[in-house]
Amino acid sequence: GGAGAHGNGVPAGTGSGSGGHGAGGGAEGAQGAQEMDVEDRVNLQERVIRVLKSPCDTIRPENFVHFGVGCDGCGVCPIVGPRWQCTECKERIGFDLCAECHKNHVGPGRFNQQHKPWHKMRLVESKETLLHSLLKDHPGFSAEYLIGLLVDAQQENYEQEEQQQQQQQQDAEEGEEEAMHDAEEDPMQDEMMQED
Numbered sequence: 001g002g003a004g005a006h007g008n009g010v011p012a013g014t015g016s017g018s019g020g021h022g023a024g025g026g027a028e029g030a031q032g033a034q035e036m037d038v039e040d041r042v043n044l045q046e047r048v049i050r051v052l053k054s055p056c057d058t059i060r061p062e063n064f065v066h067f068g069v070g071c072d073g074c075g076v077c078p079i080v081g082p083r084w085q086c087t088e089c090k091e092r093i094g095f096d097l098c099a100e101c102h103k104n105h106v107g108p109g110r111f112n113q114q115h116k117p118w119h120k121m122r123l124v125e126s127k128e129t130l131l132h133s134l135l136k137d138h139p140g141f142s143a144e145y146l147i148g149l150l151v152d153a154q155q156e157n158y159e160q161e162e163q164q165q166q167q168q169q170q171d172a173e174e175g176e177e178e179a180m181h182d183a184e185e186d187p188m189q190d191e192m193m194q195e196d
Contacts, residue, residue, distance in 0.1 A: 040158070045151055050166025064126035066096075066145055072109025086112075088119040092126075097121070 002050050045145050051150045070077030072095050084102040086095035095115040097105055 025099050065132070066124070066126075067129075067131055068113060069094075069096050071096060071098040072111050072115065073103055073105035075110050083124040084121045085124050086115055086119045087122050089115050095119070096124075 002055065036123065064081065064083075066079040066083045068077075070078050071079050074180045076098055079096060081098040082098070082102075084097040089095040089112055093112045093114070095109055095112045097109075102121065107115075109115050130147065131143060135141070135143060
């Protein structure tokens with residue numbers, strides 16, 4: 001399907017500013033931290049989307065929303081209702097059609113130009129995901145808003161864990177430096193320890 005299809009992307013407008021990761025000095029360190037932030041955020045968003053799309057329960061297929069999946073025929077995104085997927089096109093790119101386009105579409109798609117008319121198509125089973133459940137429980141919020149909240153919460157958790165690891169490493173390094181400094185300051189203490 002289209003951009004963001006198959007759980008490889010996040011709808012536009014779901015992200016927030018990135019937090020500071022890593023320690024570095026000067027412009028080089030700041031640039032490296034920014035690049036790491038972008039890569040970490042993309043990986044994090046992909047993980048969140050995979051979790052959001054995990055099956056929960058089945059619902060009526062005629063109203064089912066296939067979040068993040070666009071029709072390679074007409075371009076509608078997301079596909080609502082029955083979704084047909086090519087069994088031969090690679091999952092990363094994929095090839096998806098809405099029910100209407102499945103009836104009469106031939107040739108390459110809008111998003112996947114490699115699809116061939118003789119490829120086999122299968123009807124995708126409509127399974128409710130965590131995102132569908134969240135939308136039912138919070139009807140006033142959009143999918144993008146809920147995804148953004150989850151990504152932000154996960155990002156905050158990630159940053160806290162990273163800060164804790166950095167603090168533990170810094171504490172360990174300071175402890176080693178103190179031990180070395182104490183041994184250098186008191187040679188008698190060192191000799192006494194060797195005699196025991």
